[in-house]
Amino acid sequence: MRDARLGISTAALHHNLRRVREAAPYSRVMAMVKADAYGHGARIVAETLASADGFGVAILEEALALRAAGIRQPITVLEGVFTPAEMFEAVRQNLTLVIHQEEQVALLEQCKLSGPVNVWLKLDTGMHRLGLAPETAVSAFRRIRSARITGELGLLTHFACADQLESPMTEKQLARFRAVQQVLTRNGELTLPESMANSAGILAWPATHGTWVRPGIMLYGSSPFPDQTAESLGLRPVMTLTSKLIAVRPLKKGEPVGYGASWVADRDTRIGVVGIGYGDGYPRHAPHGTPVLIEGRRVPLVGRVSMDMLTVDLGSVPAQVGDTCVLWGEGLPADEVATRAGTISYELFCKVTARVRREIW
Numbered sequence: 001m002r003d004a005r006l007g008i009s010t011a012a013l014h015h016n017l018r019r020v021r022e023a024a025p026y027s028r029v030m031a032m033v034k035a036d037a038y039g040h041g042a043r044i045v046a047e048t049l050a051s052a053d054g055f056g057v058a059i060l061e062e063a064l065a066l067r068a069a070g071i072r073q074p075i076t077v078l079e080g081v082f083t084p085a086e087m088f089e090a091v092r093q094n095l096t097l098v099i100h101q102e103e104q105v106a107l108l109e110q111c112k113l114s115g116p117v118n119v120w121l122k123l124d125t126g127m128h129r130l131g132l133a134p135e136t137a138v139s140a141f142r143r144i145r146s147a148r149i150t151g152e153l154g155l156l157t158h159f160a161c162a163d164q165l166e167s168p169m170t171e172k173q174l175a176r177f178r179a180v181q182q183v184l185t186r187n188g189e190l191t192l193p194e195s196m197a198n199s200a201g202i203l204a205w206p207a208t209h210g211t212w213v214r215p216g217i218m219l220y221g222s223s224p225f226p227d228q229t230a231e232s233l234g235l236r237p238v239m240t241l242t243s244k245l246i247a248v249r250p251l252k253k254g255e256p257v258g259y260g261a262s263w264v265a266d267r268d269t270r271i272g273v274v275g276i277g278y279g280d281g282y283p284r285h286a287p288h289g290t291p292v293l294i295e296g297r298r299v300p301l302v303g304r305v306s307m308d309m310l311t312v313d314l315g316s317v318p319a320q321v322g323d324t325c326v327l328w329g330e331g332l333p334a335d336e337v338a339t340r341a342g343t344i345s346y347e348l349f350c351k352v353t354a355r356v357r358r359e360i361w
Protein backbone atom coordinates (compact mmCIF):
# COMPACT_ATOMS: atom_id res chain seq x y z
CA MET A 1 0.00 0.00 0.00
CA ARG A 2 2.73 2.46 1.00
CA ASP A 3 4.58 2.14 -2.27
CA ALA A 4 7.37 4.73 -2.26
CA ARG A 5 9.08 4.50 -5.65
CA LEU A 6 11.92 6.08 -7.52
CA GLY A 7 11.29 6.15 -11.26
CA ILE A 8 14.27 6.65 -13.57
CA SER A 9 13.44 7.86 -17.07
CA THR A 10 15.95 6.56 -19.60
CA ALA A 11 14.27 8.70 -22.28
CA ALA A 12 15.02 11.82 -20.21
CA LEU A 13 18.64 10.72 -19.80
CA HIS A 14 19.00 10.33 -23.57
CA HIS A 15 17.36 13.71 -24.08
CA ASN A 16 19.67 15.46 -21.61
CA LEU A 17 22.78 13.92 -23.19
CA ARG A 18 21.58 15.27 -26.54
CA ARG A 19 21.23 18.65 -24.87
CA VAL A 20 24.88 18.42 -23.70
CA ARG A 21 26.02 17.61 -27.24
CA GLU A 22 23.99 20.48 -28.62
CA ALA A 23 25.55 22.92 -26.13
CA ALA A 24 29.12 21.62 -26.58
CA PRO A 25 29.15 20.19 -30.11
CA TYR A 26 32.93 19.99 -30.47
CA SER A 27 33.72 18.30 -27.16
CA ARG A 28 33.81 14.73 -26.00
CA VAL A 29 31.48 13.96 -23.12
CA MET A 30 32.62 12.48 -19.81
CA ALA A 31 29.27 11.72 -18.15
CA MET A 32 29.59 12.10 -14.39
CA VAL A 33 28.26 9.01 -12.65
CA LYS A 34 29.92 9.44 -9.26
CA ALA A 35 27.91 8.87 -6.08
CA ASP A 36 25.87 6.18 -7.80
CA ALA A 37 25.14 8.57 -10.65
CA TYR A 38 23.88 11.24 -8.28
CA GLY A 39 21.62 8.62 -6.70
CA HIS A 40 20.13 7.48 -10.01
CA GLY A 41 22.04 4.18 -10.21
CA ALA A 42 25.49 4.24 -11.84
CA ARG A 43 25.06 1.01 -13.74
CA ILE A 44 21.74 1.84 -15.36
CA VAL A 45 22.89 5.36 -16.18
CA ALA A 46 26.15 4.15 -17.72
CA GLU A 47 24.32 1.47 -19.71
CA THR A 48 21.73 3.98 -20.90
CA LEU A 49 24.35 6.58 -21.81
CA ALA A 50 26.43 4.07 -23.76
CA SER A 51 27.03 6.72 -26.41
CA ALA A 52 28.90 8.97 -23.95
CA ASP A 53 32.62 9.10 -24.70
CA GLY A 54 33.52 8.22 -21.14
CA PHE A 55 32.42 8.31 -17.52
CA GLY A 56 33.66 10.10 -14.43
CA VAL A 57 33.57 8.75 -10.88
CA ALA A 58 35.00 10.08 -7.63
CA ILE A 59 36.69 6.97 -6.24
CA LEU A 60 38.33 3.75 -7.38
CA GLU A 61 35.57 1.52 -5.94
CA GLU A 62 32.98 3.24 -8.13
CA ALA A 63 35.11 2.65 -11.22
CA LEU A 64 35.69 -1.02 -10.36
CA ALA A 65 31.95 -1.56 -9.87
CA LEU A 66 31.30 -0.16 -13.36
CA ARG A 67 33.99 -2.36 -14.91
CA ALA A 68 32.52 -5.39 -13.10
CA ALA A 69 29.15 -4.45 -14.61
CA GLY A 70 30.72 -4.62 -18.07
CA ILE A 71 31.15 -0.90 -18.77
CA ARG A 72 34.03 -0.67 -21.25
CA GLN A 73 34.28 3.05 -22.02
CA PRO A 74 37.08 5.17 -20.51
CA ILE A 75 36.42 5.79 -16.81
CA THR A 76 38.18 8.64 -15.02
CA VAL A 77 38.75 8.42 -11.27
CA LEU A 78 38.58 12.06 -10.16
CA GLU A 79 40.27 11.65 -6.79
CA GLY A 80 42.91 9.32 -8.22
CA VAL A 81 44.61 6.53 -6.27
CA PHE A 82 46.61 6.59 -3.07
CA THR A 83 48.49 3.28 -2.72
CA PRO A 84 50.51 1.02 -5.05
CA ALA A 85 47.82 -1.68 -4.79
CA GLU A 86 45.20 0.80 -5.98
CA MET A 87 47.48 1.97 -8.77
CA PHE A 88 48.05 -1.59 -10.03
CA GLU A 89 44.34 -2.34 -9.88
CA ALA A 90 43.52 0.86 -11.76
CA VAL A 91 45.98 -0.05 -14.51
CA ARG A 92 44.67 -3.61 -14.67
CA GLN A 93 41.18 -2.23 -15.21
CA ASN A 94 42.31 0.34 -17.75
CA LEU A 95 41.11 3.30 -15.69
CA THR A 96 42.12 6.90 -16.26
CA LEU A 97 43.56 8.58 -13.18
CA VAL A 98 43.52 12.15 -12.02
CA ILE A 99 46.78 13.22 -10.41
CA HIS A 100 46.08 16.19 -8.19
CA GLN A 101 48.97 16.21 -5.71
CA GLU A 102 52.72 15.57 -5.50
CA GLU A 103 52.23 12.34 -3.57
CA GLN A 104 50.41 10.88 -6.55
CA VAL A 105 53.23 11.89 -8.90
CA ALA A 106 55.65 10.08 -6.57
CA LEU A 107 53.34 7.05 -6.46
CA LEU A 108 53.33 6.86 -10.24
CA GLU A 109 57.15 7.06 -10.29
CA GLN A 110 57.44 4.42 -7.58
CA CYS A 111 55.17 1.82 -9.14
CA LYS A 112 56.91 -0.24 -11.76
CA LEU A 113 53.89 -0.45 -13.99
CA SER A 114 53.94 -2.89 -16.85
CA GLY A 115 51.37 -1.10 -19.00
CA PRO A 116 50.52 2.52 -19.77
CA VAL A 117 48.10 4.51 -17.68
CA ASN A 118 46.07 7.47 -18.91
CA VAL A 119 46.37 10.49 -16.68
CA TRP A 120 44.67 13.84 -16.18
CA LEU A 121 46.92 16.31 -14.39
CA LYS A 122 44.62 18.45 -12.28
CA LEU A 123 45.49 22.11 -11.86
CA ASP A 124 44.26 24.20 -8.99
CA THR A 125 43.26 27.37 -10.83
CA GLY A 126 41.43 28.93 -7.91
CA MET A 127 38.95 26.56 -6.30
CA HIS A 128 41.64 25.44 -3.83
CA ARG A 129 40.12 22.04 -3.15
CA LEU A 130 42.19 19.63 -5.26
CA GLY A 131 44.88 20.21 -7.86
CA LEU A 132 48.49 21.24 -8.28
CA ALA A 133 49.28 24.92 -7.94
CA PRO A 134 50.28 26.43 -11.31
CA GLU A 135 53.85 26.96 -9.98
CA THR A 136 54.32 23.24 -9.32
CA ALA A 137 52.42 21.94 -12.32
CA VAL A 138 55.26 22.19 -14.83
CA SER A 139 57.67 20.07 -12.82
CA ALA A 140 54.90 17.56 -12.00
CA PHE A 141 54.07 17.35 -15.69
CA ARG A 142 57.71 16.65 -16.60
CA ARG A 143 58.00 13.99 -13.92
CA ILE A 144 54.83 12.27 -15.12
CA ARG A 145 56.07 12.38 -18.71
CA SER A 146 59.46 10.99 -17.83
CA ALA A 147 57.95 8.15 -15.80
CA ARG A 148 57.45 6.67 -19.31
CA ILE A 149 54.34 4.78 -18.36
CA THR A 150 51.88 7.47 -19.15
CA GLY A 151 49.49 6.79 -21.98
CA GLU A 152 47.44 9.88 -22.74
CA LEU A 153 48.17 12.87 -20.55
CA GLY A 154 45.67 15.70 -20.30
CA LEU A 155 45.10 18.84 -18.27
CA LEU A 156 42.05 19.28 -16.12
CA THR A 157 40.62 21.83 -13.73
CA HIS A 158 37.34 22.46 -11.94
CA PHE A 159 35.43 25.71 -11.55
CA ALA A 160 34.26 27.08 -8.24
CA CYS A 161 31.70 29.61 -9.51
CA ALA A 162 30.63 28.63 -13.03
CA ASP A 163 27.00 28.78 -11.84
CA GLN A 164 27.41 32.49 -11.00
CA LEU A 165 27.24 34.32 -14.29
CA GLU A 166 28.30 37.66 -12.81
CA SER A 167 31.34 36.27 -11.01
CA PRO A 168 34.81 37.03 -12.42
CA MET A 169 36.10 33.71 -11.01
CA THR A 170 35.53 31.51 -14.07
CA GLU A 171 37.42 33.84 -16.39
CA LYS A 172 40.21 34.14 -13.84
CA GLN A 173 40.43 30.35 -13.54
CA LEU A 174 40.37 29.97 -17.32
CA ALA A 175 43.22 32.47 -17.71
CA ARG A 176 45.34 30.60 -15.14
CA PHE A 177 44.61 27.33 -16.91
CA ARG A 178 45.59 28.75 -20.30
CA ALA A 179 48.83 30.18 -18.88
CA VAL A 180 49.98 26.77 -17.60
CA GLN A 181 48.76 25.08 -20.78
CA GLN A 182 50.80 27.48 -22.88
CA VAL A 183 53.98 26.55 -21.05
CA LEU A 184 53.28 22.82 -21.17
CA THR A 185 52.41 22.79 -24.84
CA ARG A 186 55.39 25.03 -25.68
CA ASN A 187 53.06 27.73 -26.97
CA GLY A 188 50.84 25.32 -28.79
CA GLU A 189 53.56 23.18 -30.39
CA LEU A 190 52.10 20.13 -28.65
CA THR A 191 48.46 19.45 -28.10
CA LEU A 192 47.13 18.20 -24.82
CA PRO A 193 43.57 17.11 -24.15
CA GLU A 194 41.88 19.55 -21.78
CA SER A 195 38.84 19.35 -19.54
CA MET A 196 37.26 22.13 -17.51
CA ALA A 197 33.52 22.47 -17.90
CA ASN A 198 30.88 21.05 -15.56
CA SER A 199 27.18 21.58 -16.40
CA ALA A 200 27.31 25.30 -15.67
CA GLY A 201 30.44 25.65 -17.81
CA ILE A 202 28.78 23.75 -20.66
CA LEU A 203 25.70 25.95 -20.64
CA ALA A 204 27.18 29.36 -19.82
CA TRP A 205 30.90 29.44 -20.62
CA PRO A 206 31.57 28.14 -24.16
CA ALA A 207 35.22 29.24 -23.98
CA THR A 208 35.75 26.51 -21.38
CA HIS A 209 34.42 23.58 -23.42
CA GLY A 210 37.74 22.24 -24.69
CA THR A 211 38.37 18.59 -25.57
CA TRP A 212 36.21 16.99 -22.87
CA VAL A 213 33.23 18.37 -20.95
CA ARG A 214 32.11 16.83 -17.65
CA PRO A 215 28.34 17.17 -17.25
CA GLY A 216 26.72 15.94 -14.06
CA ILE A 217 23.56 17.61 -12.85
CA MET A 218 22.28 18.60 -16.30
CA LEU A 219 22.29 14.95 -17.36
CA TYR A 220 19.91 14.28 -14.49
CA GLY A 221 17.63 17.12 -15.58
CA SER A 222 18.28 19.79 -12.95
CA SER A 223 19.51 23.31 -13.46
CA PRO A 224 23.05 24.21 -12.42
CA PHE A 225 21.94 27.85 -12.00
CA PRO A 226 20.03 29.18 -9.00
CA ASP A 227 17.87 31.51 -11.10
CA GLN A 228 17.13 29.47 -14.23
CA THR A 229 14.76 26.54 -14.33
CA ALA A 230 15.75 23.23 -15.83
CA GLU A 231 12.81 23.50 -18.21
CA SER A 232 14.02 26.85 -19.52
CA LEU A 233 17.38 25.19 -20.25
CA GLY A 234 15.70 22.41 -22.21
CA LEU A 235 16.36 19.70 -19.61
CA ARG A 236 14.01 16.93 -18.54
CA PRO A 237 13.85 15.37 -15.05
CA VAL A 238 15.26 11.86 -14.89
CA MET A 239 14.29 10.96 -11.34
CA THR A 240 10.68 11.05 -10.12
CA LEU A 241 10.05 10.24 -6.47
CA THR A 242 6.50 9.14 -5.77
CA SER A 243 4.41 7.57 -3.05
CA LYS A 244 0.74 7.22 -2.17
CA LEU A 245 -1.72 8.89 0.15
CA ILE A 246 -2.15 6.44 3.02
CA ALA A 247 -4.79 8.44 4.95
CA VAL A 248 -7.11 11.42 4.51
CA ARG A 249 -8.37 12.97 7.76
CA PRO A 250 -10.47 15.97 8.76
CA LEU A 251 -8.74 18.57 10.93
CA LYS A 252 -10.58 21.28 12.89
CA LYS A 253 -9.53 24.91 12.84
CA GLY A 254 -7.04 25.55 15.68
CA GLU A 255 -5.80 21.91 15.78
CA PRO A 256 -2.13 21.09 15.05
CA VAL A 257 -0.61 18.30 12.99
CA GLY A 258 2.56 16.26 13.53
CA TYR A 259 5.58 16.35 15.86
CA GLY A 260 6.06 19.53 17.82
CA ALA A 261 2.56 20.69 16.81
CA SER A 262 4.43 23.12 14.59
CA TRP A 263 1.57 23.88 12.20
CA VAL A 264 -1.98 24.72 13.25
CA ALA A 265 -4.98 24.74 10.90
CA ASP A 266 -6.39 28.25 10.37
CA ARG A 267 -9.68 26.78 9.11
CA ASP A 268 -11.45 23.45 9.09
CA THR A 269 -9.57 21.39 6.52
CA ARG A 270 -8.50 17.90 5.41
CA ILE A 271 -5.03 16.51 5.95
CA GLY A 272 -3.48 14.01 3.56
CA VAL A 273 -0.86 11.63 4.96
CA VAL A 274 1.76 10.68 2.34
CA GLY A 275 3.69 7.42 2.80
CA ILE A 276 7.19 8.85 2.58
CA GLY A 277 9.49 10.54 5.08
CA TYR A 278 13.09 11.28 5.94
CA GLY A 279 13.69 7.53 6.29
CA ASP A 280 13.23 7.45 2.52
CA GLY A 281 15.38 10.51 1.90
CA TYR A 282 12.75 13.24 1.82
CA PRO A 283 14.40 16.25 3.52
CA ARG A 284 13.28 16.59 7.13
CA HIS A 285 13.82 20.33 6.99
CA ALA A 286 11.37 20.93 4.14
CA PRO A 287 9.21 23.74 5.58
CA HIS A 288 5.44 24.28 5.59
CA GLY A 289 4.40 25.23 2.08
CA THR A 290 6.84 22.97 0.20
CA PRO A 291 4.80 21.74 -2.77
CA VAL A 292 3.66 18.13 -3.19
CA LEU A 293 1.69 16.95 -6.23
CA ILE A 294 -1.37 14.84 -5.52
CA GLU A 295 -2.76 13.39 -8.75
CA GLY A 296 -1.27 16.38 -10.56
CA ARG A 297 -2.50 19.09 -8.15
CA ARG A 298 -0.13 21.09 -5.97
CA VAL A 299 -0.80 21.07 -2.26
CA PRO A 300 1.39 22.44 0.55
CA LEU A 301 3.33 20.29 2.97
CA VAL A 302 2.28 21.12 6.54
CA GLY A 303 3.70 19.98 9.88
CA ARG A 304 7.08 18.35 10.37
CA VAL A 305 8.29 15.62 8.06
CA SER A 306 8.56 12.40 10.07
CA MET A 307 10.56 9.24 9.35
CA ASP A 308 7.93 7.37 7.34
CA MET A 309 5.26 9.95 6.58
CA LEU A 310 4.60 13.55 5.79
CA THR A 311 1.39 15.55 5.87
CA VAL A 312 -0.19 17.94 3.37
CA ASP A 313 -3.07 20.39 3.64
CA LEU A 314 -5.62 19.13 1.12
CA GLY A 315 -8.20 21.86 1.78
CA SER A 316 -10.94 21.20 -0.75
CA VAL A 317 -8.74 19.33 -3.23
CA PRO A 318 -10.49 16.06 -4.04
CA ALA A 319 -8.12 13.32 -2.89
CA GLN A 320 -8.42 9.85 -1.50
CA VAL A 321 -6.36 7.07 -0.02
CA GLY A 322 -4.27 5.44 -2.75
CA ASP A 323 -3.80 8.61 -4.80
CA THR A 324 -0.34 9.04 -6.31
CA CYS A 325 1.86 11.75 -4.82
CA VAL A 326 4.90 13.18 -6.59
CA LEU A 327 7.54 14.54 -4.22
CA TRP A 328 9.80 15.71 -7.05
CA GLY A 329 10.41 14.88 -10.69
CA GLU A 330 7.87 14.97 -13.50
CA GLY A 331 5.54 17.88 -12.87
CA LEU A 332 7.40 19.16 -9.81
CA PRO A 333 11.03 20.27 -10.30
CA ALA A 334 13.48 18.88 -7.72
CA ASP A 335 15.18 22.29 -7.82
CA GLU A 336 12.02 23.90 -6.41
CA VAL A 337 11.73 21.42 -3.54
CA ALA A 338 15.47 21.70 -2.86
CA THR A 339 15.34 25.50 -2.67
CA ARG A 340 12.45 25.31 -0.21
CA ALA A 341 14.41 22.85 1.91
CA GLY A 342 17.55 25.01 1.84
CA THR A 343 19.60 22.61 -0.26
CA ILE A 344 20.31 21.71 -3.91
CA SER A 345 18.80 18.97 -6.03
CA TYR A 346 22.19 17.17 -6.08
CA GLU A 347 21.72 16.45 -2.38
CA LEU A 348 18.07 15.41 -2.68
CA PHE A 349 19.00 12.92 -5.41
CA CYS A 350 21.93 11.43 -3.49
CA LYS A 351 19.96 10.96 -0.30
CA VAL A 352 17.09 8.75 -1.44
CA THR A 353 17.47 5.63 0.69
CA ALA A 354 17.54 1.94 -0.19
CA ARG A 355 14.00 1.46 1.20
CA VAL A 356 12.57 3.19 -1.88
CA ARG A 357 11.90 0.78 -4.75
CA ARG A 358 13.77 1.65 -7.96
CA GLU A 359 11.99 1.41 -11.30
CA ILE A 360 13.32 2.01 -14.77
CA TRP A 361 10.79 3.81 -16.96
Ligand SMILES: Cc1ncc(COP(=O)(O)O)c(C=O)c1O
Pocket residue numbers: 032078158197198199200214215216217218224
Ligand atom coordinates in the same frame (compact mmCIF):
# COMPACT_ATOMS: atom_id res chain seq x y z
C1 LIG B 1 35.56 17.45 -10.89
C2 LIG B 1 34.11 17.51 -11.26
N1 LIG B 1 33.77 17.67 -12.56
C3 LIG B 1 32.49 17.74 -12.95
C4 LIG B 1 31.45 17.66 -12.03
C5 LIG B 1 30.03 17.77 -12.51
O1 LIG B 1 29.42 18.93 -11.99
P1 LIG B 1 27.90 19.25 -12.29
O2 LIG B 1 27.11 18.19 -11.65
O3 LIG B 1 27.68 20.58 -11.63
O4 LIG B 1 27.75 19.28 -13.77
C6 LIG B 1 31.77 17.50 -10.68
C7 LIG B 1 30.69 17.44 -9.71
O5 LIG B 1 30.73 17.86 -8.61
C8 LIG B 1 33.12 17.43 -10.28
O6 LIG B 1 33.47 17.28 -9.00
